Amino acid sequence: xxxxxxxxxxxxxxxxxxxxxxxxxxxxxxxxxxxxxxxxxxxxxxxxxxxxxxxxxxxxxxxxxxxxxxxxxxxxxxxxxxxxxxxxxxxxxxxxxxxxxxxxxxxxxxxxxxxxxxxxxxxxxxxxxxxxxxxxxxxxxxxxxxxxxxxxxxxxxxxxxxxxxxxxxxxxxxxxxxxxxxxxxxxxxxxxxxxxxxxxxxxxxxxxxxxxxxxxxxxxxxxxxxxxxxxxxxxxxxxxxxxxxxxxxxxxxxxxxxxxxxxxxxxxxxxxxxxxxxxxxxxxxxxxxx
Ligand SMILES: NC(=O)c1ccc[n+]([C@@H]2O[C@H](COP(=O)([O-])OP(=O)(O)OC[C@H]3O[C@@H](n4cnc5c(N)ncnc54)[C@H](O)[C@@H]3O)[C@@H](O)[C@H]2O)c1
Numbered sequence: 001x002x003x004x005x006x007x008x009x010x011x012x013x014x015x016x017x018x019x020x021x022x023x024x025x026x027x028x029x030x031x032x033x034x035x036x037x038x039x040x041x042x043x044x045x046x047x048x049x050x051x052x053x054x055x056x057x058x059x060x061x062x063x064x065x066x067x068x069x070x071x072x073x074x075x076x077x078x079x080x081x082x083x084x085x086x087x088x089x090x091x092x093x094x095x096x097x098x099x100x101x102x103x104x105x106x107x108x109x110x111x112x113x114x115x116x117x118x119x120x121x122x123x124x125x126x127x128x129x130x131x132x133x134x135x136x137x138x139x140x141x142x143x144x145x146x147x148x149x150x151x152x153x154x155x156x157x158x159x160x161x162x163x164x165x166x167x168x169x170x171x172x173x174x175x176x177x178x179x180x181x182x183x184x185x186x187x188x189x190x191x192x193x194x195x196x197x198x199x200x201x202x203x204x205x206x207x208x209x210x211x212x213x214x215x216x217x218x219x220x221x222x223x224x225x226x227x228x229x230x231x232x233x234x235x236x237x238x239x240x241x242x243x244x245x246x247x248x249x250x251x252x253x254x255x256x257x258x259x260x261x262x263x264x265x266x267x268x269x270x271x272x273x274x275x276x277x278x279x280x281x282x283x284x285x286x287x288x289x290x
Contacts, residue, residue, distance in 0.1 A: 003242065005030035007137070008081040010073065012064050012122055013091025015042035017192035018142060018185075018233050020049075022088050025234030027055030031086070034077045036062035038091070038200055056081075064091045064118030070125040078129065085137040087126040089119040089164075092142060093197035095156045097216035108156050110201055115160035119167065127180065136179030138241060141168045145188045145254050149261055153216055172246055181244050185237060188251030189227030195220045 009026045013019040015037035027033045027050055035050065037043040040061050047059035058080045060073050077084055095111040096102065119141055130137040146154065147161035168184035175182055193199075195217065233250055240248040272278055 004238075006032075007085035008032040008034060008077065008083055009086040009088060010034040010036065010077055010084055010122075010126055011088040011090055012036050012062060012118065013038075014088075015039050015046045017194065017230060018187065018190060019088065019090035020046050021230045021232075021234030022090060022140070022237050023057075023234070024050060024053070024055070024231075025238045026086070026088075027053065027057065029238060032056040032081045033058070034073070034081070034084075035059045036073055036091075038063045062091075064089075064122060065113035067121045067125070070121045074125050074129060083133045083135075084126055084129040085133075085135065086140065087122055087130070087138075088140045088142070089122045090140075090142040091118050092144075092160075092194070093200065094194045094220070095154060096198065097153050097220050099153055100155065103156055106203070111156035111160055115157070116163050119164055123167075123171065127175065130180055131178050136181075139168075139171060139175065139180055139182045140185060140237065140241070140248075141182070142185045142187075143168070145186050145251065145258075147184075147186055148254070148258050169246070181241070183241065183244075183246055183248050185233075185248040185250070187228070187233060187249075188254055189224050190230050190233055190250070191225055191227045192230055195224040 004026060007030075009023070009031045011019050011023045011026075011033065014023045014033075014035040016039075019037070020035075023033045023035055023046075033050060033055055035043065035047055035057055036059075037046070038061070043059050043061065047057050050057040058077065060076055062069050062073050064070070074084070092115045093111055096107055123139060123141075127139060130139070141164050143164040144157075144161040145151075146158045147163075147165035151158050165184050165186070168182050172182035228250060236250050237248060
């Protein structure tokens with residue numbers, strides 16, 4: 001675990017669930033942990049649990065949707081540990097399950113602010129700190145299998161998770177010269193409190209699903225709570241980082257559905273290749289071949 005020993009990781013949404021699991025796994029491998037979350041009470045419980053294991057941990061409040069708060073976290077992390085080597089952009093909300101008509105502006109903005117802008121702001125503030133010391137490092141973004149395939153009744157969530165997959169792929173190329181390895185974690189269902197993310201929704205604790213009488217939330221809760229044990233996820237991330245995996249999957253049983261999607265995409269390309277409208281001389285050369 002020499003790669004991780006004595007280095008520092010910043011984890012967003014680290015008070016519980018997948019973020020805490022990753023923080024614990026990295027802390028057990030000798031990393032200093034900067035644990036951040038919007039939920040101050042739960043954050044303190046998590047800090048104590050890592051501290052009790054002998055992990056060097058600093059707990060800082062952070063709403064990932066606030067660029068200013070990210071900057072404060074950066075200053076405090078540097079003041080405590082000197083350098084940052086890894087950012088885990090984990091904080092995320094599921095949003096309120098429901099169809100097109102149910103996702104109002106407030107819902108869209110909340111999910112986009114946390115799941116997408118939170119990741120963008122985190123990278124914007126922390127990546128320069130990783131670049132600054134020249135030792136290289138890691139950027140781990142937490143997306144979802146929803147970033148790789150359809151999840152009906154969850155448009156804001158799937159939009160943001162697909163975006164995080166795309167951002168990660170681009171950043172992986174962009175940051176390779178700085179020896180910053182970018183990975184995107186794409187779990188299936190994991191047993192956490194994500195089904196109740198309305199607890200952190202600005203402007204009200206009551207989940208909108210209850211207000212609207214939408215019964216989808218009960219279905220989501222039952223699927224999530226029958227999901228994978230969260231402790232496995234952090235260990236899986238550590239394993240995948242050592243192997244420098246771009247896509248970190250935790251649920252191999254999604255492979256056939258992802259494969260079916262790529263086969264449908266490939267078949268669509270085949271039809272495009274056969275279209276008389278798209279002959280070679282009409283199609284410009286590829287500018288950024290990956
Ligand atoms: N649990 C699953 O089935 C599952 C599947 C795929 C992806 N994910 C992703 O994993 C990540 C973690 O989710 P989880 O399942 O551990 O859920 P969780 O609800 O248990 O944990 C999320 C954490 O993020 C925090 N948080 C919420 N809003 C925040 C904000 N604005 N700023 C900072 N922190 C905030 C919460 O307080 C909580 O501690 C999310 O990005 C989620 O989309 C979860």
